Amino acid sequence: MENVVNLNFDKTLSNLAGFDFGxxxxxxxxxxxxxxxxxxxxxxPSNIKGAASSFVQGLFxxxxxxxxxxxxxxxxxxxSENKGFDLIIISKLT
Amino acid sequence: MQIIHENVNIIxxxxxxxxxxxxxxxxxxxxxxxxxxxxTISLQYKNNNVPVLIELEQVTFYDKLxxxxxxxxxxxxxxxxxxxxxxxFDIKPTIxxxxxxxxxxxxxxxxxEFDIRFKFEVYRRHYRNLTKYDKxxxxxxxxxxxxGDIKNYMINNEIPTxxxxxxxxxxxxxxxxxxxxxxxxxxIDIDVTDSLYSKENDKKGNYYGVNVAIATISNIxxxxxxxxxxxxxxxxxxxxxxxxxxxALKQHQIYFNNKYIENDFYTIASFQxxxxxxxxxxxxxxxxxxxxxxxxxxxxxxxxxxxxxxxxRILFLRKEFLNSKDNYVGFNLSGDFLNEPPNxxxxxxxxxxxxxxxxxxxxxxxxx
Numbered sequence: 001m002e003n004v005v006n007l008n009f010d011k012t013l014s015n016l017a018g019f020d021f022g023x024x025x026x027x028x029x030x031x032x033x034x035x036x037x038x039x040x041x042x043x044x045p046s047n048i049k050g051a052a053s054s055f056v057q058g059l060f061x062x063x064x065x066x067x068x069x070x071x072x073x074x075x076x077x078x079x080s081e082n083k084g085f086d087l088i089i090i091s092k093l094t
Numbered sequence: 095m096q097i098i099h100e101n102v103n104i105i106x107x108x109x110x111x112x113x114x115x116x117x118x119x120x121x122x123x124x125x126x127x128x129x130x131x132x133x134t135i136s137l138q139y140k141n142n143n144v145p146v147l148i149e150l151e152q153v154t155f156y157d158k159l160x161x162x163x164x165x166x167x168x169x170x171x172x173x174x175x176x177x178x179x180x181x182x183f184d185i186k187p188t189i190x191x192x193x194x195x196x197x198x199x200x201x202x203x204x205x206x207e208f209d210i211r212f213k214f215e216v217y218r219r220h221y222r223n224l225t226k227y228d229k230x231x232x233x234x235x236x237x238x239x240x241x242g243d244i245k246n247y248m249i250n251n252e253i254p255t256x257x258x259x260x261x262x263x264x265x266x267x268x269x270x271x272x273x274x275x276x277x278x279x280x281x282i283d284i285d286v287t288d289s290l291y292s293k294e295n296d297k298k299g300n301y302y303g304v305n306v307a308i309a310t311i312s313n314i315x316x317x318x319x320x321x322x323x324x325x326x327x328x329x330x331x332x333x334x335x336x337x338x339x340x341x342a343l344k345q346h347q348i349y350f351n352n353k354y355i356e357n358d359f360y361t362i363a364s365f366q367x368x369x370x371x372x373x374x375x376x377x378x379x380x381x382x383x384x385x386x387x388x389x390x391x392x393x394x395x396x397x398x399x400x401x402x403x404x405x406x407r408i409l410f411l412r413k414e415f416l417n418s419k420d421n422y423v424g425f426n427l428s429g430d431f432l433n434e435p436p437n438x439x440x441x442x443x444x445x446x447x448x449x450x451x452x453x454x455x456x457x458x459x460x461x462x
Contacts, residue, residue, distance in 0.1 A: 021235065
């Protein structure tokens with residue numbers, strides 16, 4: 001089975017911000033659904049075009065605390081229809 | 095030039111208390127005078143609602159934050175204390191203060207309109223929003239909606255997308271910090287100048303201003319959070335970066351004097367990557383928002399007037415002092431935070447002590 005989660009957000013949003021919102025999104029949509037000991041994928045919907053550092057850090061806080069930021073960067077693959085979005089997310093992990 | 099009326103004055107015909115400024119640049123010193131003036135009237139004439147008239151004739155505000163603070167002061171006395179205050183003003187705008195043409199002060203003579211415009215306006219070149227703490231804690235997507243609005247506002251005002259992306263993120267991080275740390279409402283006001291301005295060595299008039307003021311008025315000063323976090327608990331518990339900060343503190347103690355005080359250290363420490371005043375955030379995550387601000391200032395500004403004011407201490411965010419070493423921003427020419435003090439021009443003292451955390455972020459951008 002593919003190691004992937006598809007995130008869902010309100011369709012009126014184009015950008016994501018807020019550490020607590022990131023943590024909540026992780027708890028509700030990612031926690032317990034991914035094997036973080038190997039490569040995993042996180043898919044963002046097409047309406048999301050940007051994400052602030054605070055959100056990204058909240059979203060991956062628990063994963064980073066478990067396996068460290070380097071391993072998170074190594075295993076994480078961000079999927080999005082928006083060009084360059086994956087690089088935006090990865091760059092905000094550190 | 096001159097302050098026309100030094101003291102509280104009663105005009106015989108109209109029986110009003112008058113404070114007038116004529117042909118000067120209004121700075122924090124004058125804001126302090128206005129506060130003293132209003133407070134004196136408030137205390138001495140508690141049950142008397144004699145009108146107060148503030149006349150500003152051909153004056154210039156020093157920067158955007160100066161007039162936004164003035165708006166907040168007028169709001170407090172007029173809307174909260176219900177004093178009868180009227181403003182007459184004829185302001186000379188600059189690239190940093192052109193946004194005053196949209197100021198809620200224009201509506202000061204109509205309390206209801208003033209209240210509405212003080213809290214929210216999105217009109218042409220102006221974005222203003224009194225972001226609410228109760229919504230921040232009850233609506234998960236609150237900050238996400240605001241950052242989307244800010245970004246759209248910037249793009250609609252022809253700010254290039256790559257600048258809008260970066261600047262909107264910086265601003266939402268600062269708004270989020272204000273709401274989170276102070277647990278109270280945070281005001282943001284943005285204007286993009288209509289006019290184009292020229293530089294001394296570039297007379298073609300190709301620069302426009304993007305001016306932002308962010309104000310969180312509360313009992314929390316900027317340095318309080320990190321100072322309290324580290325004094326309450328062992329820094330080792332928060333990881334390597336915090337331990338390094340505590341070692342840096344010991345080094346910096348030899349530099350403390352009347353121009354560089356202990357709280358200033360906690361201020362520049364709070365700006366470091368991966369350092370946060372939030373108890374919940376440990377070494378691995380958190381503390382990125384403020385450093386993003388520093389990079390944005392450095393990369394985007396042809397010219398800028400950027401600083402943070404908390405209490406009576408000002409931290410100037412000047413490009414030449416935002417160099418880095420060992421992943422720390424030095425606030426000095428060498429970029430060395432761990433071993434060297436900040437440059438003596440980085441900190442200043444304001445004439446007015448304003449409780450809370452406020453930012454003036456003004457950028458002169460070359461039109462593409």
